[in-house]
Amino acid sequence: MSDQLPHVSLVSETHVADDLATNISPFEGPEKLLEIWFAESADSEVVTKTGNGLRSVPRAVWEEMLDIVKCKVLSVIEGKEMDAYLLSESSFFVSPHKLILKTCGTTLNLYGLPRILDIAAEHCNMHSVYRCFYSRKSFMFPERQLGPHKEWTTEVGYLDTLFKERPGLGLGAGAGYTVGKVNGDHWLLYVIEPEDSGSEDGEQEREPVAATNKTTPPPDYTVEILMSKLGAPARRPFFYHEFDENSKATPHERGAATAEEIGIASILPKSCTTLDSFAGILHDSRHTRGRVELRLVRVQRSARSWTRLGSPSSPNDMPTLLELIKRVASIFQPGHLSVTLFVSSEEGEDGHVPPIETAQRVFSRALVGGGYKRTDKINYEFGGYDLAFASFEKKRRVEGEN
Numbered sequence: 001m002s003d004q005l006p007h008v009s010l011v012s013e014t015h016v017a018d019d020l021a022t023n024i025s026p027f028e029g030p031e032k033l034l035e036i037w038f039a040e041s042a043d044s045e046v047v048t049k050t051g052n053g054l055r056s057v058p059r060a061v062w063e064e065m066l067d068i069v070k071c072k073v074l075s076v077i078e079g080k081e082m083d084a085y086l087l088s089e090s091s092f093f094v095s096p097h098k099l100i101l102k103t104c105g106t107t108l109n110l111y112g113l114p115r116i117l118d119i120a121a122e123h124c125n126m127h128s129v130y131r132c133f134y135s136r137k138s139f140m141f142p143e144r145q146l147g148p149h150k151e152w153t154t155e156v157g158y159l160d161t162l163f164k165e166r167p168g169l170g171l172g173a174g175a176g177y178t179v180g181k182v183n184g185d186h187w188l189l190y191v192i193e194p195e196d197s198g199s200e201d202g203e204q205e206r207e208p209v210a211a212t213n214k215t216t217p218p219p220d221y222t223v224e225i226l227m228s229k230l231g232a233p234a235r236r237p238f239f240y241h242e243f244d245e246n247s248k249a250t251p252h253e254r255g256a257a258t259a260e261e262i263g264i265a266s267i268l269p270k271s272c273t274t275l276d277s278f279a280g281i282l283h284d285s286r287h288t289r290g291r292v293e294l295r296l297v298r299v300q301r302s303a304r305s306w307t308r309l310g311s312p313s314s315p316n317d318m319p320t321l322l323e324l325i326k327r328v329a330s331i332f333q334p335g336h337l338s339v340t341l342f343v344s345s346e347e348g349e350d351g352h353v354p355p356i357e358t359a360q361r362v363f364s365r366a367l368v369g370g371g372y373k374r375t376d377k378i379n380y381e382f383g384g385y386d387l388a389f390a391s392f393e394k395k396r397r398v399e400g401e402n
Contacts, residue, residue, distance in 0.1 A: 030137035030226065031090055031102045032109035032149065037130040038120055039097040042081065046097075050124045053096030055083055057123045065119060066092065069112040071103055097130075108147045110134070110158055117166065128170040131384075134159060134190040137226050137338070138180075152176070152188050159190055170194055179378050179389045185338055193383055221343035225325065231333030237261050263331045267324070321359065325366035338376075338391040339363050345386045354379075356388035363390045371395055 038054070039046050047053040062085070063073055071089040085092040089107045093100040099116060103109045120126040134155070139145060148158040156176035163171050172195035180186030237258050249257070258264075319327070325339060341359040356379045364374060376391040 030139055031104045032107065032136045033134065034101045034109050034113060035098065035131075035133040036113070036116060037098040037132070038124070038126040038128070039130050042096040044097060046126055046128075050126070053124055053126075054094050054099060054120065055096050057094070057119060061119055061123065062092065062094070065112050065115040068115055069101070069103055069109055070107050106144055106146050106149075108149070110148055110155060113159075114162065117169070127168060130194065132163075132171070132174075132192045135342075136188055138186050138188065152178070155188075156190055159192070163192060172196055175382075177380065179340075179380060179387065180338070180376055180391065185336070185376070185391050187338065187340060187389055189387070191382055191385070219344050221341060223321065223324065224340045224342075225328050225337060226339075227328075227332050227334035227337040229335030231335075234262060234332045263327075267319075267327050267331070321362050322366050325363065326370070329367060329370060329372075334394075336391070336393045337367075337372075338389065341388040343386055344384060345381070354386065356381075356386045359388040360390060363388070363392075367392045
């Protein structure tokens, strides 16, 4: 296959001054992830009858919404099946039928949701929501958060109230979950689906607006690897003093150089990538290829370090889950990491190992042999989705060990 990807293009790039070097306050690395589906797939009637669905919304309209969230667009990549916006605080992905908004720091992610719903209705005639997810890892500095993000219960309450005030969206009751140790590393998830139609067998019947015209969409899954206490060799390239102060290299060029130096480029096959470095403190990388999106954020503040890799994807040419976890752990050498797999599910055949249990075995194969021990393992089954969550930490070396 040619290295050229004519269906993917960087349509704009905006330089951001390296003024983060003067900000010595702690930076919140764990991201708030909001995912809204307005239809089951890009082939759904509600999408096809409006052309390109959500991708037809002008950039200026999305930027106005992002102003509410408190972040700016730095660059945009137009892919074959999605548009990827690199933000000053993370990323925004637009597909014809769904949106993914990921923001870190003290951004007001959930405050953007009402405007997103209005934009979908006004510009795309999408008045119903098929599914909505909101998730995040436990914050390192919760006291610094703003608005509803100060407490998980406040975030859940905000979402419940918002959806109750908009019954026309066709959604049922939302549910909030805490996955993991409340007094340790944990993951938080809010899920809301279409309201139950009241069928006799209790099964949900989808709104006609979400019905597809073509083939059933492939399984939807998201892999997240969240790491902390990174090894010194992995941290060093991200410090600002590693760059020549007299260099005229742009943040994008610095990011590309860092990615090549530490091996980030090897995580996925060659694809269209945009990378940025803000004063050596934040390294942000995105890859888009077909239905695959990889996002990696690296935050460095003195002795603190945090990295997140997320990949909402479909099979295509992604490395296997085992290879992906091994590569990431080898590059960043984290002292602690948690791995989650969130995957759409169907009724499995009797005797078959569920995908989430298979994922747990892969997590262990990738890490336990590499010097890690598992500290937590949790499987969840939601309506239409399953979740595998596991935490690992490096084993302490025993004195005298080779």
